[in-house]
Amino acid sequence: MSVLEKFTKQPTDVQDYDIDFSEYLTSMGGDTALSQVTSADPGITLVYSMLMGAVVKVFLSGGISGTSYKVTTTLTTTGGRVKQAEIVIKVKEV
DSSP states (O other): OOEEEEEEEOTTOEEEEEEEOHHHHHHTTSOOEEEEEEEEOTTEEEEEEEEETTEEEEEEEEOOTTEEEEEEEEEEETTSOEEEEEEEEEEOOO
């Protein structure tokens, strides 16, 4: 599984990040997103995640400065396909 993007946040930030499955869904003949499950490495808090069309919006807080965390989203489609995507969040005190 490849990492889609890498982001940086401060430990006190509560930020949202988009994981966009549009290109994947289009390449699958226009299949549509049905549900998603998102998880994050221990040490960073997954506040919540929600499916908005073909985009999964992930809200994160916390983390330890100098540490990188992987966030994994698993998308299930109406056609029965399952696709995983990952982002990496580096926490850095500025």
